[in-house]
Amino acid sequence: MSFSRFIAAFPSRTTGLACLLLLIAAMAGCASDSKSAPAHREVPPQPVVMEVVEWSPRRVNIEAVGTSRAMKSVTLYPEVSGEVVEVSAAAGEKVKAGQTIVRLDDRDQRLTVEIASIELDDAKKLLSRYQRTRSSGTVTESALDDAHSAVERARLNLDRARVALDYRSIKAPFDGYIGITNLDPGARVETATAITTIDDRSKLLVTFQVPELFMGQMQHGQSIAVATWANGSPPFHGTLVDIDSRINPETRTFAARALVDNREDLLRPGMSFRVSLALEAGRYPLIPEVALQWGNDGAFVWGVEEGKVRRIPATVVQRVQGAILVDSDLPEGIQVVTEGTQRMREGLSVANIAGL
Numbered sequence: 062m063s064f065s066r067f068i069a070a071f072p073s074r075t076t077g078l079a080c081l082l083l084l085i086a087a088m089a090g091c092a093s094d095s096k097s098a099p100a101h102r103e104v105p106p107q108p109v110v111m112e113v114v115e116w117s118p119r120r121v122n123i124e125a126v127g128t129s130r131a132m133k134s135v136t137l138y139p140e141v142s143g144e145v146v147e148v149s150a151a152a153g154e155k156v157k158a159g160q161t162i163v164r165l166d167d168r169d170q171r172l173t174v175e176i177a178s179i180e181l182d183d184a185k186k187l188l189s190r191y192q193r194t195r196s197s198g199t200v201t202e203s204a205l206d207d208a209h210s211a212v213e214r215a216r217l218n219l220d221r222a223r224v225a226l227d228y229r230s231i232k233a234p235f236d237g238y239i240g241i242t243n244l245d246p247g248a249r250v251e252t253a254t255a256i257t258t259i260d261d262r263s264k265l266l267v268t269f270q271v272p273e274l275f276m277g278q279m280q281h282g283q284s285i286a287v288a289t290w291a292n293g294s295p296p297f298h299g300t301l302v303d304i305d306s307r308i309n310p311e312t313r314t315f316a317a318r319a320l321v322d323n324r325e326d327l328l329r330p331g332m333s334f335r336v337s338l339a340l341e342a343g344r345y346p347l348i349p350e351v352a353l354q355w356g357n358d359g360a361f362v363w364g365v366e367e368g369k370v371r372r373i374p375a376t377v378v379q380r381v382q383g384a385i386l387v388d389s390d391l392p393e394g395i396q397v398v399t400e401g402t403q404r405m406r407e408g409l410s411v412a413n414i415a416g417l
Contacts, residue, residue: 106412109401111365116393117347119379119397120339127269127287127336129321133235133261135358138252139165140228145248145386152241156233156259163244163256166227170222177222181215188212237261260330265321267299269336270314277339279304285319287334296337297321297328345378346391352399353377363398363405365389370398370409 143165150162188208191200205370233239240258244250267287271279279301286296299321308315319336352362353375364373375389393396396413398405405411 104410106368106410107401107404108414109398109405109411110415111396111411111413112349112392112399112415113350113394114346114348114364114395114397116344117381117386118341118344120381121275121342122338123271123275123338123340125269125271125336125338127267127319127334129265129267129328129330129332129334131237131260131262131330131354132264132266132320134258135234136258137162137256139163139231139250139254139256141165141225141253142249142251143167143229144415145244145246145250147196147246148242148244150233150239152239152257154239156237156239158233158235160233161230162233162239162280163231163242165229165231165250167226170226170229173222174219174226177215177219179213181219184208184211184215231256233259233386235259235261253317262323262326262328262330265323265328265330266302267319267321267334267336268316269314269319269334270309271317272280273308273313273315275340276315278342279317279338283338286337287319287321288337289328289332289334301338345386346375346389346393347386348375348386348391348397349379350380350383350385352397353387354402360387362387362389362391363402364412365396365398365411368410368412369408370405370411372405372407405414 067358118338130210145163146166147164149161149164150156150160156162163299187206188211191205191208194200195205237259238261240260242257244256250256283301285299285301287299288294299319301317302320303316303318305316348362354361354363358374360375360377361372361376362371365371373389373391375387375391378386378388380386401411
């Protein structure tokens with residue numbers, strides 16, 4: 062039996078009462094539903110651990126092979142030809158500036174100096190005699206002028222004789238160490254004959270090649286480290302002193318030179334070295350390793366701005382002892398989530414519990 066028919070079977074009074082009961086039941090149901098539905102409440106901030114982002118320079122280590130030479134290094138040649146009469150310094154010996162290393166036969170030059178010295182003394186005596194008798198009028202002004210000229214001429218002749226004598230001695234131009242010489246007393250030398258070498262190796266210049274892309278990143282005074290190829294060799298510290306102004310078009314490199322202190326005399330000119338140089342290649346955000354997350358579209362971090370998280374893409378540039386340099390739109394001072402990242406979503410409110 063349908064509901065309408067069921068209602069129709071009752072008198073109208075009964076029908077009105079039934080309708081009233083149905084209306085009350087419906088209102089009670091609505092009230093019950095409204096009580097069972099929870100009131101809208103704001104979700105509390107998600108507790109996470111955050112760290113502040115700092116910007117740090119990217120360090121690039123360059124390894125190169127360098128060759129050293131002495132700070133001062135010369136090959137000695139005689140000013141004049143002659144016979145060797147004395148070799149007064151041995152290979153490896155340390156000499157002082159001005160010390161005689163090789164002496165040539167200088168007997169004629171010594172005699173010339175003595176003669177020039179006597180002539181100067183005679184000229185001075187004649188001038189002195191003329192000056193004493195000048196007031197008597199027995200000496201003319203012309204004779205007195207000639208006497209003055211004779212003294213000057215004799216002095217110049219003596220100076221020239223002394224220079225010629227000095228040329229017979231090959232001397233050290235600076236403090237340093239003598240190289241091997243093949244000369245013995247009695248040998249004949251010419252002006253093109255190499256006598257020996259002298260090296261001031263208290264400091265060494267180490268020359269090495271650097272790729273062209275680092276041309277603008279090297280600076281004078283920059284610190285470098287050099288080491289010999291022997292196992293266990295300690296590094297020696299140097300300073301960058303010269304940077305070439307041109308790129309080699311064949312090797313696409315440029316030359317650089319460092320000055321290395323060698324006061325302990327452990328290194329030698331001509332040695333090859335392993336050169337290590339740290340360069341700064343831009344500045345990047347530095348974040349903890351745990352802050353970097355990976356998704357389908359690559360790496361990212363959860364950055365926090367005004368208490369809400371934002372997904373920020375990041376590209377790894379360099380790993381640095383538990384941290385990572387990233388190429389990312391992260392301003393310095395922003396915070397990134399390091400713990401609790403698995404519960405993050407865009408726009409979620411968070412609170413830092415680090416240190417609690």
